[in-house]
Amino acid sequence: MAFAGAAVPVHQDPRLRECNYGELNGCPVSVLVADRSRHIDTPFPGGQSYRQVIAATADFLHDLASGWNGRRVLIIAHSANKWALDCLLDGASIDELVDAPFGWQEGWHYTLRP
Known part of the structure; x- marks a missing residue:
C-alpha cells in the first residue's frame, strides 16, 4: 500500500511478521504486556518466543546484507x-525491552555492519 505505483522494489518477508502469539493472537495488548517476560525463551502457547523472533530477524539480516550491502532500505515490521x-x-537486552514502555516514533535508523 505504501509504495503502490512507485518504482521502489517491495519485498515481503515472513520473517518480519509480528511475533506469533499463538492462542493470544488478536488479544488486547494489555493482556500481552503482563505475559511478555515469560515468553522470552518459552513460546507463547501455540506460537513462538521472542528469541525465535530474534533468530528469524537475524536470518533476515544475513540475507539483507548479502543482497543489499551498502544500500539504504526501509523495513516495515512490528x-x-x-x-x-x-x-x-545495538546490543540491547530482550529481557529489558519486553518490560520497558514502547517509545514510538516515526522511524529508527540502524546500520548493518559486516
Whole structure:
C-alpha cells in the first residue's frame, strides 16, 4: 500500500511478521504486556518466543546484507522485530525491552555492519 505505483522494489518477508502469539493472537495488548517476560525463551502457547523472533530477524539480516550491502532500505515490521533489531544491531537486552514502555516514533535508523 505504501509504495503502490512507485518504482521502489517491495519485498515481503515472513520473517518480519509480528511475533506469533499463538492462542493470544488478536488479544488486547494489555493482556500481552503482563505475559511478555515469560515468553522470552518459552513460546507463547501455540506460537513462538521472542528469541525465535530474534533468530528469524537475524536470518533476515544475513540475507539483507548479502543482497543489499551498502544500500539504504526501509523495513516495515512490528514491535517484536524492532526489539530484535535493537538486540542484534545495538546490543540491547530482550529481557529489558519486553518490560520497558514502547517509545514510538516515526522511524529508527540502524546500520548493518559486516
